[in-house]
Amino acid sequence: MATKRVAICAVAQHKNEPDLWYKRFQNMLLDVLEDLQGQTGFKYGENGVGIIVSASDDFFDARTISNNGVTDVIGGQYLAEEKMAQEGLNAIGYANAIILSGHKDLVLIMGHCKESQGESRNMITNCGFDPFYGRATGLDYLNAAGLQAQAYMRKSGLTDDQLAEIVVRSRQWAARNPYANAQEVVPAGKVKASPMLCDPIRQLHAYPVSDGAVGLLLASEERAREFTDNPVWITGFANCMDAFFFGDRDLTSNFALKKATANACRRAGIQDLKKAADVAEVMDCYAYQQPMWMEGLGFCGDGEGGRFIAEGGPGKYRVNLSGGTLAGNPMIISGLYRAAEATLQLQGGAGDRQVPDAKCAVAHSTNGPAGQFHSVLILEA
Amino acid sequence: MAEFFGTTVADIFNTMPKRFKPEASKGVDVVIGYDCGGEGGGKWKLTVKDQAARIETVEGDLGPCTATIIASDAETFIGVTLQKIGAIDALSQGKMKVIGDTRMLMTLLPQIFVQYTVPAKKTEVTARGILSAIGERFRPDKAAGVTLKYGYDLTGEGGGQFTITIANGTCTLKEGLDADLAVKMTMEAATYVGMMTGTIDGAAAFTSGKVRIDGDMMAAAATGKYFDKYVDPNAEEAEELLSLKKITSINQRFATGPVMGKWFAGLREKKLLASVCPVCRRTLILPQEICQFCHVRTKEYVELGPEGYVTNFDLVYFASPDPLSGEVRDTPYACAWIMLEGATPEDAFAFEIKKEDLPKLKIGSRVRPTWAEKPTGSFRDILYFEIID
Structure with a gap:
């Protein structure tokens, strides 16, 4: 029988590292899996986990059907296993649908990515464009972001000083997050003096190359308490896609994110997300994206990202207390890290980053050049 | 001889001396054996030395070769030569095999030979044929308000005399030359065909005396614009769809x-x-x-x-x-x-x-x-x- 609610029972994160040269991603996943099994005691098979949703990327893994390399390790032998090739947060959306439909009542999600394996992240994201035009033009996610940053900073009045402030704050929180990659606290001067990668994006405005893995156990309402005393409920999930061809998009409109937010909020019965959410985790690969995505999520008005930062919006709304993607997650599973952190906050397990009595959290992710595709997950304690 | 893709294996080898580029073969000293199985196949040996290419058919053993290309059948050999069949596909399906350095061959052969193309099966193009269909190419919109009568006096083989009249948005052709022509152009029929198919430049033909113009020069120069361009039925078909060949390669360092x-x-x-x-x-x-x-x-x-x-x-x-x-x-x-x-x-x-x-x-x-x-x-x-x- 179909359940009414789906819970995230437990999360496990591999510490993000710049270069896990001594581990295969199979080793990383195994560490995460054992952590999750230790927390929940879940088993595979009859009455246990019967379906696994993995999340990984063929280009980053440099193999086709990237899940085939890890199914044994994540327990897929003789069980159902399906791969989310879209950004990892959608694995939660998919698992949520599996459980709500009554197909299965327990789903394991396992995501991995080793960005350090390939010679260049930009060469990989260049392949995200069509081979005739986009690739030939030299587009990749970094310089696509550069174009968006230019347009957005003109529109919102966001300044280089504010970009530095966003990075400084990210590192301060990352220092308290045992799973973050870049935990070194940096002064604003160092951010502003860091080399220009793609005007206006400086090296320290960009998320560091990261290796990581995340696991989550999801269960129906009826079974959640077998695995946890603190279930966190999925109350809203939605995603929205913008045009593939870069030139067809208004880069500052946040159209896809606004639509995904509206749909997720409607599902969760939330009128005003900024009033409802105690914590927000957004996928900010580049510093300018944090205020821009907060606009899209409705935490400030259109084009008001500069003012949002000036008025201390990130602190007021408890944005990215994990350090965010700016402190380093693999891009393709960044949404799973956002969801894991949001879950910890709602379970009261966020350590030095804990927001007292957090009841509602929003986790956001994006994929495709300059925020082509957005996903929004709303969780409640 | 078995024909595939409109040609034969023998034609590919017979045209090799003509397609050879001596200037691109400096220092090349190779013997390449070809062994094509099945109907229409055979064995050939190509010797490139001192900027000269020699191709010979071989009965029995090919003898010592720098490299040998073996194709299971004529269709594969011709298909790969014309790039209708991917060389990599043919190799991986075992229909083609290379003994020796595949990469050397893949680089060397296109360098020293002009790409083989299927000989065209020619339609006979004549001056009379072009002129008799002139009405189909006529563009009334371009000739609006134009009244013009002009003539061609075409000499030599396939020649004849023709009068073209443009008036009231129509174009008519008749044999013979009227007396009241605005302009008359005299040339060999072959020159006319060459100008129409694009192998002879009209202005150059005039200045070199191959074309004589009697009457209104301006009218003669204007005649072309009242018609769609003549399309040579033997012209190579324009390739409309191109494919992009590229190796996507990103260096990896796999942890063990x-x-x-x-x-x-x-x-x-x-x-x-x-x-x-x-x-x-x-x-x-x-x-x-x-x-x-x-x-x-x-x-x-x-x-x-x-x-x-x-x-x-x-x-x-x-x-x-x-x-x-x-x-x-x-x-x-x-x-x-x-x-x-x-x-x-x-x-x-x-x-x-x-x-x-x-x-x-x-x-x-x-x-x-x-x-x-x-x-x-x-x-x-x-x-x-x-x-x-």
Whole structure:
């Protein structure tokens, strides 16, 4: 029988590292899996986990059907296993649908990515464009972001000083997050003096190359308490896609994110997300994206990202207390890290980053050049 | 002679001297053998030396060659030559085989020969033919308000006299030359055909005296614009759809991790290591992080073999070339399932069998690995397994 609610029972994160040269991603996943099994005691098979949703990327893994390399390790032998090739947060959306439909009542999600394996992240994201035009033009996610940053900073009045402030704050929180990659606290001067990668994006405005893995156990309402005393409920999930061809998009409109937010909020019965959410985790690969995505999520008005930062919006709304993607997650599973952190906050397990009595959290992710595709997950304690 | 894609294997070789580019073959000294099987096939030998190319047909043995290209049938050979069949596909399907340096051939041949094209089956184009269909090319919109009568006096083979009248948005053609022409153009019929098909430049033909214009020069120059351009039926069809050839290559550095790392370290000492499941005692080769049946980490290692016996094998007749180096392994090769001494049932190790041993390979054959002289911790440390009974 179909359940009414789906819970995230437990999360496990591999510490993000710049270069896990001594581990295969199979080793990383195994560490995460054992952590999750230790927390929940879940088993595979009859009455246990019967379906696994993995999340990984063929280009980053440099193999086709990237899940085939890890199914044994994540327990897929003789069980159902399906791969989310879209950004990892959608694995939660998919698992949520599996459980709500009554197909299965327990789903394991396992995501991995080793960005350090390939010679260049930009060469990989260049392949995200069509081979005739986009690739030939030299587009990749970094310089696509550069174009968006230019347009957005003109529109919102966001300044280089504010970009530095966003990075400084990210590192301060990352220092308290045992799973973050870049935990070194940096002064604003160092951010502003860091080399220009793609005007206006400086090296320290960009998320560091990261290796990581995340696991989550999801269960129906009826079974959640077998695995946890603190279930966190999925109350809203939605995603929205913008045009593939870069030139067809208004880069500052946040159209896809606004639509995904509206749909997720409607599902969760939330009128005003900024009033409802105690914590927000957004996928900010580049510093300018944090205020821009907060606009899209409705935490400030259109084009008001500069003012949002000036008025201390990130602190007021408890944005990215994990350090965010700016402190380093693999891009393709960044949404799973956002969801894991949001879950910890709602379970009261966020350590030095804990927001007292957090009841509602929003986790956001994006994929495709300059925020082509957005996903929004709303969780409640 | 068997024809594929509109041509024959023989024509490809017969046109080689004409397609040869001596200036691009400086220092090239090769003998390339061609062996094309099936109907319409045969053997040819190409010798390139001192910036000259010699092609000869060969009966029997091709003799010593720098490289030999073997095609299973004429269709494959012609298809690959015309790029209608991908060379890589043909190689990997075993329809084509190269003895020698594939990459050298792939680079050298396009360098020293003009690409072969299928000879056109020509439609006869005549001045009379072009003129009789002139009404179909007439553009009333371009000739609005124009009244013009002009004539062609075409001499030589296929010649004739013609009068063209443009008036009231229509165009008519009649034989013979009227007296009241605005302009008359006199030339050989072949010159007219050349100008219409684009092989002769009209202005140059006039200045060189091949065309004589009597009457209104401006009217003569304007005649072209009242008609759509004549399309030569023999002209090569324009290629409308292009494909983009590109190798997508991003350097990778694959971690071996603590478990696979042990395997490679073992190879360096000529040892075949398996990891052991602590629950069911399976020997996992290659070593794996976990036993996927018992969902437990493997921790111990055990050396298997080196001898074993074959429980299954297949012979592989195609080999995919390495896209970057062009290297292709010899075919056929055997991929054999080997139960190494000490391995638990079902945990086989797959590897190649020594080429010379293939005729005696059977289920149950006892085998042992042959190692590289200086193992470095790579898969190439095992050259192959040889049969020992």
